[in-house]
Amino acid sequence: MTLPDGMTVIAIASPGGPEVLTAGQQNLPDLGPNDVLIRVAAAGVNGPDSAQRRGHYDPPPGASPLPGLEVAGEIAAIGTEVASWQLGDRVMALTNGGGYAEYVAVPAGQCCRYPPIGL
Numbered sequence: 001m002t003l004p005d006g007m008t009v010i011a012i013a014s015p016g017g018p019e020v021l022t023a024g025q026q027n028l029p030d031l032g033p034n035d036v037l038i039r040v041a042a043a044g045v046n047g048p049d050s051a052q053r054r055g056h057y058d059p060p061p062g063a064s065p066l067p068g069l070e071v072a073g074e075i076a077a078i079g080t081e082v083a084s085w086q087l088g089d090r091v092m093a094l095t096n097g098g099g100y101a102e103y104v105a106v107p108a109g110q111c112c113r114y115p116p117i118g119l
Contacts, residue, residue: 003028003037003076007102009066015055021067021100029064029098029105036085036108037077043099044070059097068099071106072114082108090114 006025013022031037049067051057059065072092075085085091091111098104 003103009098009102010068010100011066012053016053018053020053026101028103029101031077031079031105032107033079033081034107034109035079035105036075036082036091036111037103037105038071038073038091038093038111039076039103040068040071040099040101041073042071043068046070049100063096064098064104066098066100068097068101068104069095071095071099071104075111076103079108084108085111 005027007028009024009026010021011024013020046069048057048069052059052067075087075089075091078085078087085108091113093106093111095104095106095110
């Protein structure tokens, strides 16, 4: 899989309601040796994301300023120290922010496989 140079993200322009979420372009996030890069198929909307959008929650130091703490998607790249995942694995993950984007870098230990679909 060839990765693009950039990606579309949803950022918070200023504190407020959903109307302050704006689309923009950024480079793909840096991938650490223990990270996986997830091509995001879906992102959750949770309490901290809403609080961040309203200006009531600052991301921790070093975390992405983009909202999005929960994602599901496919692994598009793997850090040099990751042995538990393969390209194309479908995962769900808790992120350190940045899930409102086409790609997000996540520590591999914060991912789990999709559950089987169907009965």
